[in-house]
Amino acid sequence: MSRTVWRTGAMLATSAWLGYWACSGWAHEGHDHGPARRRTGSTAALDLEGLKKFHGHLGPYLILGARAVELATQGLGVPATRLSAVVSCHLNSPERCMADAVQFCSDATYGRGRIAVLRSAVPRMHFVDQETGDTAVLVLTDKARALLARLPGYSGPGTDSDQKIEALAREAATMSAAELWQCRVLRLSDR
Numbered sequence: 001m002s003r004t005v006w007r008t009g010a011m012l013a014t015s016a017w018l019g020y021w022a023c024s025g026w027a028h029e030g031h032d033h034g035p036a037r038r039r040t041g042s043t044a045a046l047d048l049e050g051l052k053k054f055h056g057h058l059g060p061y062l063i064l065g066a067r068a069v070e071l072a073t074q075g076l077g078v079p080a081t082r083l084s085a086v087v088s089c090h091l092n093s094p095e096r097c098m099a100d101a102v103q104f105c106s107d108a109t110y111g112r113g114r115i116a117v118l119r120s121a122v123p124r125m126h127f128v129d130q131e132t133g134d135t136a137v138l139v140l141t142d143k144a145r146a147l148l149a150r151l152p153g154y155s156g157p158g159t160d161s162d163q164k165i166e167a168l169a170r171e172a173a174t175m176s177a178a179e180l181w182q183c184r185v186l187r188l189s190d191r
């Protein structure tokens with residue numbers, strides 16, 4: 001799809017939806033989706049050891065949090081220092097591990113009052129550009145859900161389950177942000 005067609009379609013769709021000015025389409029997996037796909041198709045190296053040290057262990061939800069920040073910054077076109085975040089998920093481990101990855105990878109931290117974790121049956125993320133109010137909404141891809149379905153129950157540090165969980169995290173880290181999340185950007189600013 002050409003950039004022009006993609007942008008026009010997205011803007012029309014979003015003008016009707018909630019009255020927002022502009023919006024990117026969902027970056028569906030498995031196809032070339034023009035600028036969204038090109039912007040988000042990287043498999044940039046993540047600081048896995050830094051994430052592990054910060055959070056205490058390495059699991060796929062940490063990778064999801066880190067990739068979500070990456071996709072939001074690309075979709076919104078702003079650095080991670082401008083983000084605030086709402087992490088919606090089950091309020092227990094391992095899903096809320098995502099919140100630590102968001103804090104590690106952005107300025108959306110608890111101490112700055114720029115992150116909230118809300119109860120949700122389905123994991124999703126909202127990132128808001130502090131300056132414009134533009135918002136990126138992220139939901140998991142089928143590929144991410146399939147990977148998470150292989151997550152074993154956690155039996156404690158150093159156990160077989162711990163090693164399997166870390167292996168799944170390292171597998172997830174080989175996937176691009178757009179393979180793990182679908183992203184829609186709601187623009188409040190006209191730019």
Ligand SMILES: [Zn+2]
Nearest residue numbers: 059093094097
């Ligand atoms: Zn964790």
